[in-house]
Amino acid sequence: MVHTSKASSAKAQPVNRSNSNDWRLLLSLLPYAKQNSQKLIISLFLLVPLSIASAVQPILVQQAIDGPIKSGDLFGLRWICVVILLTIAVRLMFQAWQGYLVQEVGQKITADIRRDLFQHVTSLSTSFFDRTPVGKLITRLTSDVEALGDVFATGAVGVLSDLAAIATIAAFMFLLRWDLALLLVMMVLPVTALIVYFQYEYRKANFKARDRLSELNSILQENIIGANIVQLFRREKFNSTQHLKVNQQYANEVNRTVFHDSAVSATLEWIALVAIAGVLWLGGGQIVQNNLTFGELSAFVLFSQRLFDPIRQLAEKFTTIQSGFTAVERINVILQEPIEIRDPEHPKSLPLDGSGEICFDHVWFGYKPDEYVLKDVNFTLKAGEKIALVGPTGAGKSSIIRLISRLYEPTKGRILIDGIDIREITQAELRRYVGVILQDAFLFSGDIKENITLGEDYAIEQVIAAAELMNVDRFIQELPDAYATQVRERGTNLSGGQKQLLAFARAAIRDPRILILDEATASLDVSTEFLIQQALDRLLRDRTTIIIAHRLSTIRNVDRILVLKQGEVIESGNHDQLISKNGLYASLYQLEMMATH
Numbered sequence: 001m002v003h004t005s006k007a008s009s010a011k012a013q014p015v016n017r018s019n020s021n022d023w024r025l026l027l028s029l030l031p032y033a034k035q036n037s038q039k040l041i042i043s044l045f046l047l048v049p050l051s052i053a054s055a056v057q058p059i060l061v062q063q064a065i066d067g068p069i070k071s072g073d074l075f076g077l078r079w080i081c082v083v084i085l086l087t088i089a090v091r092l093m094f095q096a097w098q099g100y101l102v103q104e105v106g107q108k109i110t111a112d113i114r115r116d117l118f119q120h121v122t123s124l125s126t127s128f129f130d131r132t133p134v135g136k137l138i139t140r141l142t143s144d145v146e147a148l149g150d151v152f153a154t155g156a157v158g159v160l161s162d163l164a165a166i167a168t169i170a171a172f173m174f175l176l177r178w179d180l181a182l183l184l185v186m187m188v189l190p191v192t193a194l195i196v197y198f199q200y201e202y203r204k205a206n207f208k209a210r211d212r213l214s215e216l217n218s219i220l221q222e223n224i225i226g227a228n229i230v231q232l233f234r235r236e237k238f239n240s241t242q243h244l245k246v247n248q249q250y251a252n253e254v255n256r257t258v259f260h261d262s263a264v265s266a267t268l269e270w271i272a273l274v275a276i277a278g279v280l281w282l283g284g285g286q287i288v289q290n291n292l293t294f295g296e297l298s299a300f301v302l303f304s305q306r307l308f309d310p311i312r313q314l315a316e317k318f319t320t321i322q323s324g325f326t327a328v329e330r331i332n333v334i335l336q337e338p339i340e341i342r343d344p345e346h347p348k349s350l351p352l353d354g355s356g357e358i359c360f361d362h363v364w365f366g367y368k369p370d371e372y373v374l375k376d377v378n379f380t381l382k383a384g385e386k387i388a389l390v391g392p393t394g395a396g397k398s399s400i401i402r403l404i405s406r407l408y409e410p411t412k413g414r415i416l417i418d419g420i421d422i423r424e425i426t427q428a429e430l431r432r433y434v435g436v437i438l439q440d441a442f443l444f445s446g447d448i449k450e451n452i453t454l455g456e457d458y459a460i461e462q463v464i465a466a467a468e469l470m471n472v473d474r475f476i477q478e479l480p481d482a483y484a485t486q487v488r489e490r491g492t493n494l495s496g497g498q499k500q501l502l503a504f505a506r507a508a509i510r511d512p513r514i515l516i517l518d519e520a521t522a523s524l525d526v527s528t529e530f531l532i533q534q535a536l537d538r539l540l541r542d543r544t545t546i547i548i549a550h551r552l553s554t555i556r557n558v559d560r561i562l563v564l565k566q567g568e569v570i571e572s573g574n575h576d577q578l579i580s581k582n583g584l585y586a587s588l589y590q591l592e593m594m595a596t597h
């Protein structure tokens with residue numbers, strides 16, 4: 001695929017793009033075309049009979065007028081008519097066949113590009129999703145891919161077929177009368193220059209229009225997901241003004257593309273008429289001087305129409321291809337997005353009897369370069385040890401968890417599990433070894449069982465056993481269809497607490513060596529939390545555990561508490577040690593006690 005720099009990827013400007021860049025864009029699609037080469041070759045071969053059948057018709061008309069019509073030979077005339085009908089039949093048949101083949105290839109290539117994009121996007125790191133609005137991404141994955149598919153479906157082979165038609169018509173014209181042929185060809189040249197100009201302008205407008213469409217989709221997506229908040233805070237008017245503005249900009253850019261597109265069609269319409277007039281002017285004079293027959297003149301009037309037809313179609317296809325170039329450029333920006341977090345070429349394996357020891361070795365980390373949210377974090381969590389991370393909002397607790405799960409990479413330093421740097425093992429192995437339960441469990445559409453197994457091969461008995469272990473089986477049995485209850489997209493038919501209970505079963509069935517709980521019981525009522533807490537005590541036995549909790553009363557019994565402040569571990573010890581130290585933990589604990597009594 002084409003290499004586009006990151007800077008240009010953010011706001012690629014079509015204005016300064018060179019032709020060589022266009023060619024490189026086109027070449028980047030070759031691997032997709034190659035997989036369908038057989039069908040493409042057949043459709044190219046069909047061009048030969050197609051263009052001959054089209055160019056020979058005016059010659060047959062000329063033969064009819066100058067031969068049988070002039071001499072009154074009705075039998076000969078009928079034969080010529082039969083041959084003309086035959087050429088029409090050949091054209092219709094081959095055109096339909098070629099059209100089908102090309103559309104089929106176009107659909108296949110579109111599906112292949114969509115598949116590659118999906119695989120690539122789902123492999124990108126979390127930081128990519130942090131900076132890319134979902135709406136923009138969806139536009140690229142849907143309508144840009146469609147635009148690209150059109151290039152194959154109607155564009156690429158169609159252009160060759162139009163070029164072949166123009167060349168064959170020109171050859172037949174020159175064979176019949178070189179002077180009239182020259183007149184028509186001379187007219188084509190300036191028109192081509194005009195078309196190239198309009199196409200260039202079209203491309204610029206189209207690029208901007210696609211950008212506006214992405215923006216429009218981002219606004220739409222944000223408003224749909226945040227519909228509750230929009231209504232609760234009466235933001236409808238404000239958001240609608242914002243939407244209206246971008247909507248108008250999009251319409252203006254589309255109008256600009258339509259203008260340039262229509263300008264091309266109008267120019268061609270006008271020039272075709274001028275060409276007929278030119279042929280009549282020059283040819284008429286020659287008939288008077290007996291230098292040209294009526295048949296030849298009629299053939300040239302037909303030729304002048306037929307020559308501009310493929311040129312018109314060519315111009316239309318160029319419009320499709322221009323949109324395709326815009327699309328391939330935008331798609332390439334995503335395909336070029338590096339997969340930052342990759343598996344090593346020769347991965348190591350975590351020991352089968354691994355103890356689950358975690359070591360942060362002088363870890364520094366920032367979401368933006370040089371803005372560290374974790375500064376020289378250095379601690380070792382012994383096998384089976386349970387620690388809690390506490391600290392004010394924004395101190396960096398969740399960031400530590402994201403680093404252990406390798407959703408982000410440390411800027412400096414290393415994270416070791418059982419003595420092995422987590423960059424040296426596969427992500428799949430790491431994530432099997434480390435189970436994470438977050439405060440807000442994301443559910444997929446599907447049933448409850450599928451939301452626990454998440455596509456892995458577990459029997460229903462194992463699912464039930466995991467749910468029983470976590471004391472959530474009773475809650476699932478109360479649902480309308482128990483484990484077969486359908487969950488709506490994002491789990492909207494379940495409460496926050498119910499979703500969290502499923503997250504516990506998800507973790508339990510995987511039996512991870514290390515367990516991380518990020519505010520995992522925050523949405524549960526007191527009695528459910530009590531049940532879960534009992535289950536957790538069973539689950540956590542012998543497992544290395546990291547707990548993030550804002551309510552300090554829930555973590556009194558852990559082995560060690562790390563207190564974070566602005567990305568640094570400022571205190572460490574068990575509850576009693578930290579209380580007697582009288583530092584940040586002690587004051588946070590006292591505040592909580594005062595608030596609850």
Ligand SMILES: Nc1ncnc2c1ncn2[C@@H]1O[C@H](COP(=O)(O)OP(=O)(O)OP(=O)(O)O)[C@@H](O)[C@H]1O
Pocket residue numbers: 130367368373391392393394395396397398399400
């Ligand atoms: N995706 C992100 N991109 C940029 N900055 C981020 C991102 N996520 C968090 N931050 C910043 O990193 C810092 C640490 O955030 P983190 O989520 O680790 O804090 P936390 O201690 O878990 O906070 P809380 O208790 O509120 O959950 C914060 O200043 C936050 O603004």
